[in-house]
Amino acid sequence: MGRPPCCDKANVKKGPWTADEDAKLLAYTSTHGIGNWTSVPQKAGLKRCGKSCRLRYTNYLRPNLKHENFTPEEEEHIVTLHAMIGSRWSIIANSLPGRTDNDVKNYWNTKLSKKLSQSGIDPVTHRPISDVMLSIHRLSHPQSLPLPSSPSSSSTINATKTTTFNRELKNAFLIKPNIGVPHHNTSSASSFTMPTPPLLPPLPPPAQTSPLETTWTDFLVDGCDFGENVASSEVKKENNVAATCESWTIGHGWYDCGMLYEEGSCSNFLASGSGEGEESSSFVDAILDHDKEMASEFPQLPICDSSDFF
DNA sequence: AAATCGGGCAACCGCGCGCAG
DNA sequence: CCTGCGCGCGGTTGCCCGATT
Numbered sequence: 001m002g003r004p005p006c007c008d009k010a011n012v013k014k015g016p017w018t019a020d021e022d023a024k025l026l027a028y029t030s031t032h033g034i035g036n037w038t039s040v041p042q043k044a045g046l047k048r049c050g051k052s053c054r055l056r057y058t059n060y061l062r063p064n065l066k067h068e069n070f071t072p073e074e075e076e077h078i079v080t081l082h083a084m085i086g087s088r089w090s091i092i093a094n095s096l097p098g099r100t101d102n103d104v105k106n107y108w109n110t111k112l113s114k115k116l117s118q119s120g121i122d123p124v125t126h127r128p129i130s131d132v133m134l135s136i137h138r139l140s141h142p143q144s145l146p147l148p149s150s151p152s153s154s155s156t157i158n159a160t161k162t163t164t165f166n167r168e169l170k171n172a173f174l175i176k177p178n179i180g181v182p183h184h185n186t187s188s189a190s191s192f193t194m195p196t197p198p199l200l201p202p203l204p205p206p207a208q209t210s211p212l213e214t215t216w217t218d219f220l221v222d223g224c225d226f227g228e229n230v231a232s233s234e235v236k237k238e239n240n241v242a243a244t245c246e247s248w249t250i251g252h253g254w255y256d257c258g259m260l261y262e263e264g265s266c267s268n269f270l271a272s273g274s275g276e277g278e279e280s281s282s283f284v285d286a287i288l289d290h291d292k293e294m295a296s297e298f299p300q301l302p303i304c305d306s307s308d309f310f
Numbered sequence: 311a312a313a314t315c316g317g318g319c320a321a322c323c324g325c326g327c328g329c330a331g
Numbered sequence: 332c333c334t335g336c337g338c339g340c341g342g343t344t345g346c347c348c349g350a351t352t
Contacts, residue, residue, distance in 0.1 A: 016320070016346080038337070054338080055321065090340060105341075106319055 012041075012049045017056050021046055025053055026061050059102045066098035070107055078104060078112060083126040 017025075028044035034057065037050035046053065070078075074096055081092045087108075089101035096104065113123035122129045 014322075036337085050337085052321080058339095059320075087341065101340075102320075109342095110318055 011047065012052070013047045014052070017060075021048070022056070022061060025057060029057060029061070059100045062100075064098055065100065070099075070111075074099070075112060078108060079116070079126075082108065082112075082123075 024044045024046055025040070028040060032043070034040070034054075037054045040046075040050055040053045041048045044053070048056075077096060078092055081095065085091060087105070089105040089108075093099050093101040093104045116123040116126075117129075120129055121127070122132050125132055
């Protein structure tokens with residue numbers, strides 16, 4: 001049952017490729033093209049695994065590959081796309097003619113991430129390092145922040161707390177949303193659906209336009225700004241509380257929101273419900289506990305579970 | 311001149327998914 | 332329907348080479 005083994009793994013050569021091996025592989029691929037990689041080593045007269053041949057070809061021997069240094073434009077392109085989709089190197093490389101995923105990955109790891117760090121930008125979140133540290137500190141030390149004013153029975157205010165809580169949570173941990181990047185094994189990478197953020201409550205009407213449909217090409221070319229901005233004044237007006245949200249834009253592929261302030265911060269929210277000193281087994285558990293509490297107190301509010309976070 | 315260190319990069323490893331058998 | 336390989340991917344390793352001591 002199943003296919004036969006691709007190669008005799010005990011009898012394949014590993015390590016750096018020689019010029020002779022390169023020549024054999026290149027000669028074979030130039031006359032026969034690339035098809036079934038498992039048969040390539042045998043037909044090309046190579047004692048290599050098909051996987052190794054594919055890697056060597058795609059990363060080094062393939063025609064039209066660029067071997068010169070990355071240009072500033074390419075650098076900027078990589079940084080922008082990394083901020084949007086993270087370490088999806090194959091997708092990033094596909095948008096850079098002549099570059100391989102390995103090239104881009106190596107360049108990022110050796111140069112660009114350091115460059116960003118030295119500029120005070122966290123290469124993982126693409127936010128100022130000080131900002132990230134502040135968010136982490138806030139979540140790690142909820143007791144160091146003042147408790148909010150006495151709990152209100154207004155569902156409007158609690159809904160706002162949920163909103164601001166969710167937003168600060170994303171800010172602090174930058175939970176990468178599933179932004180609908182086409183799966184690498186599918187051939188139809190031309191379009192995808194931008195999902196609605198799972199944790200966040202609906203945006204105030206009439207700005208709501210989801211479900212959001214766009215094409216992958218549009219996404220790469222135009223960026224990922226859906227124009228769903230909620231100005232601070234609108235939030236204040238809508239909820240009548242002293243919380244602000246600078247924007248609600250899906251920019252650079254992350255849910256890029258303003259930080260929160262005054263009342264209704266995530267930390268305050270965490271500290272307010274279960275009382276000081278009560279500890280949960282994990283941060284997520286704490287969040288879920290609070291969600292359950294809110295659900296019992298305000299059954300009209302949407303409930304999230306752990307799958308919403310990850 | 312030799313030893314050590316560190317950066318860059320090619321190649322390998324292991325995983326998930328799709329699909330052949 | 333099940334098994335297991337092919338493929339493509341991201342993460343990691345290890346070698347090479349130039350810089351430094």
